[in-house]
Amino acid sequence: MAVRGVLGVFKxxxxxxxxxxxxxxxxxxxxxxxxxxxxxYPEGTFGExxxxxxxxxxxLVGAACxxxxxxxxxxxxxxxxxxxxxxxxxxxxxPMIIIMYEGTLLAAVIFxxxxxxxxxxxxxxxSNLWDPRISRGYIGILVHASEEKADEAAxxxxxxxxxxxxxxxxxxxxxxxxxxxxxxxx
Amino acid sequence: MQERHSFSDERIIRDLLxxxxxxxxxxxxxxxxxxTILTAFxxxxxxxxxxxxGVTGLNRAAFWGFMIVNFVFWIGIxxxxxxxxxxxxxxxxxxxxxxxxxxxxxxxxxxxxxLLFPVIHTGRPWRTLYWAFPYDFWRGIWPDVRSALVMDPSxxxxxxxxxxxxxxxxxxxxxxxxxxxxxxxxxGLYRVLALGFKGEERQWKMQIITGFLxxxxxxxxxxxxxxxxxxDFAFSLDPVWHSTVWAPYFVIGAVHSGVSAVVTxxxxxxxMFKFDNYIRHEHFDAxxxxxxxxxxxWMWFFLLDIFFDLWRQDPADDAIMHMRFFExxxxxxLAFVWIFGYFIPVPIWAFRRFRRNIKLMxxxxxxxxxxxxxxxxxxxxxxxxxxxxxTFSWLPYRPGPxxxxxxxxxxxxxxxxxxxxxxxxxxxxxxxxxxxQHLAAEIQxxxxxxxxxxxxx
Numbered sequence: 082m083a084v085r086g087v088l089g090v091f092k093x094x095x096x097x098x099x100x101x102x103x104x105x106x107x108x109x110x111x112x113x114x115x116x117x118x119x120x121x122y123p124e125g126t127f128g129e130x131x132x133x134x135x136x137x138x139x140x141l142v143g144a145a146c147x148x149x150x151x152x153x154x155x156x157x158x159x160x161x162x163x164x165x166x167x168x169x170x171x172x173x174x175x176p177m178i179i180i181m182y183e184g185t186l187l188a189a190v191i192f193x194x195x196x197x198x199x200x201x202x203x204x205x206x207x208s209n210l211w212d213p214r215i216s217r218g219y220i221g222i223l224v225h226a227s228e229e230k231a232d233e234a235a236x237x238x239x240x241x242x243x244x245x246x247x248x249x250x251x252x253x254x255x256x257x258x259x260x261x262x263x264x265x266x267x
Numbered sequence: 268m269q270e271r272h273s274f275s276d277e278r279i280i281r282d283l284l285x286x287x288x289x290x291x292x293x294x295x296x297x298x299x300x301x302x303t304i305l306t307a308f309x310x311x312x313x314x315x316x317x318x319x320x321g322v323t324g325l326n327r328a329a330f331w332g333f334m335i336v337n338f339v340f341w342i343g344i345x346x347x348x349x350x351x352x353x354x355x356x357x358x359x360x361x362x363x364x365x366x367x368x369x370x371x372x373x374x375x376x377x378x379x380x381x382l383l384f385p386v387i388h389t390g391r392p393w394r395t396l397y398w399a400f401p402y403d404f405w406r407g408i409w410p411d412v413r414s415a416l417v418m419d420p421s422x423x424x425x426x427x428x429x430x431x432x433x434x435x436x437x438x439x440x441x442x443x444x445x446x447x448x449x450x451x452x453x454x455g456l457y458r459v460l461a462l463g464f465k466g467e468e469r470q471w472k473m474q475i476i477t478g479f480l481x482x483x484x485x486x487x488x489x490x491x492x493x494x495x496x497x498x499d500f501a502f503s504l505d506p507v508w509h510s511t512v513w514a515p516y517f518v519i520g521a522v523h524s525g526v527s528a529v530v531t532x533x534x535x536x537x538x539m540f541k542f543d544n545y546i547r548h549e550h551f552d553a554x555x556x557x558x559x560x561x562x563x564x565w566m567w568f569f570l571l572d573i574f575f576d577l578w579r580q581d582p583a584d585d586a587i588m589h590m591r592f593f594e595x596x597x598x599x600x601l602a603f604v605w606i607f608g609y610f611i612p613v614p615i616w617a618f619r620r621f622r623r624n625i626k627l628m629x630x631x632x633x634x635x636x637x638x639x640x641x642x643x644x645x646x647x648x649x650x651x652x653x654x655x656x657x658t659f660s661w662l663p664y665r666p667g668p669x670x671x672x673x674x675x676x677x678x679x680x681x682x683x684x685x686x687x688x689x690x691x692x693x694x695x696x697x698x699x700x701x702x703x704q705h706l707a708a709e710i711q712x713x714x715x716x717x718x719x720x721x722x723x724x
């Protein structure tokens with residue numbers, strides 16, 4: 082089913098919450114629309130659900146990979162160039178632990194960042210309805226409506242107090258990875 | 268009592284984007300002065316590369332002088348970022364908001380500067396880098412992982428990579444903001460850097476969770492970095508560098524100098540960018556209290572290290588301790604360490620009235636870093652300058668003009684990079700400040716209306 086984006090731009094928090102309530106009354110589930118803000122609001126302000134994510138898993142996987150690479154580098158290096166210095170054993174565990182520790186943490190950081198980007202669905206360079214006023218403190222409600230219901234959603238947002246409603250011009254198959262489009266004022 | 272002002276989003280954005288959108292006369296003066304010193308720095312590096320390390324005061328056996336002292340100093344400064352950002356983020360301290368980015372960015376630039384010094388102090392870096400980085404494949408040479416010279420770069424590179432990613436991730440929302448407030452090439456740049464961030468609820472949630480996760484991981488890295496720097500010394504066979512207390516002692520010393528540097532930066536940002544409403548007296552008050560604890564802990568470790576060196580009663584240790592206490596210029600440096608590093612600033616910070624005096628906080632924080640630079644010199648140089656049983660040639664170490672230029676230039680380098688960064692990215696995180704504003708909404712408690720944030724710190 083073709084999906085069309087409808088973006089309502091609200092001037093303040095109260096009208097934006099009214100917009101969320103109006104959409105809920107219209108039968109939209111919380112997954113069908115997103116609230117766009119210029120800073121985080123306390124959780125639950127817009128009635129959002131907790132939302133599953135696996136961000137916590139990424140640093141763990143990263144740490145395991147980093148540990149393995151650290152072990153490989155330190156072990157293989159000592160075997161590739163077996164030079165006895167100061168009578169110390171060739172396969173010396175304590176100094177290996179230090180580099181393995183750093184490798185573990187480095188990979189954990191890198192994987193956390195990858196996880197963050199993945200879970201936030203970033204980067205999304207050439208897509209999505211957007212209004213620069215949202216950066217200045219306005220609140221946007223982006224509804225992923227079916228083609229038939231897009232006008233109804235726009236009217237609902239306007240009734241709830243949206244200062245402006247922008248409809249996606251081109252129809253797109255999926256909401257998340259939409260191609261570049263131009264907005265058309267409703 | 269909260270001192271937060273309630274401003275509109277537009278006002279906050281306008282105020283905090285001012286360093287990016289406007290260039291004040293002070294900015295230009297800063298760029299020109301620091302740029303000039305930086306030119307001298309580059310000339311000194313070129314001079315040293317061309318003529319060799321003979322142009323410095325280094326000699327056999329005093330191989331480590333100003334440059335290595337400066338390396339330890341800047342690594343120390345870099346510990347401010349994580350101390351402030353990670354710990355305050357994890358404890359959800361409200362007063363972190365205006366200082367986190369400046370602290371993290373200072374970490375990034377001071378680490379880069381620190382990393383430069385062990386590389387250039389070899390005189391011929393292109394002939395020594397393969398000690399740390401395995402690029403000399405054709406000779407089958409691999410770095411010796413048992414050497415601190417390999418562990419140290421691995422720790423510093425981990426810390427630097429982590430910090431850069433940390434800064435970038437927490438700046439994505441501000442890049443999105445800048446994307447909508449800019450035109451021309453800047454708009455294109457911010458558009459790419461913002462990665463299409465729109466401020467969806469899920470994106471904010473991920474942003475905040477990532478902040479926590481990275482803070483926790485970065486803390487583990489932060490503890491390891493200065494510990495490993497201390498092992499650069501402890502792994503050698505020289506006396507007085509063997510106390511087991513060195514790792515935590517170096518870490519706490521780094522925190523002392525780093526957090527003091529954050530105070531310096533906070534005062535400068537307040538004056539330069541007119542951030543009076545965002546970097547407030549209460550922030551200096553809070554950080555001053557933190558510094559009393561950190562400074563006192565550092566002094567405890569400092570005394571502990573001296574005690575351990577004297578306790579062993581080893582003749583080699585005693586000879587160096589004698590030099591440190593009684594031979595010029597070390598007693599003067601020791602006086603700097605004690606007076607500037609502790610006995611003037613910490614008693615001053617004990618008083619609330621003084622903690623809220625920004626000029627006093629600025630000058631005491633500078634004082635701490637003079638003391639801490641002297642401390643690193645006092646720790647590092649005498650260890651190599653003493654005449655040992657098998658030292659055949661022996662000369663005292665006196666820094667030359669090249670090294671002095673390099674040290675002064677390193678301060679200019681960090682300052683220049685910070686100024687440049689503030690021209691591209693707001694030095695106070697705008698979204699964080701806006702979030703603080705949202706959280707500071709008022710709630711009804713009985714008949715009273717009070718701020719939702721009960722305490723700022």
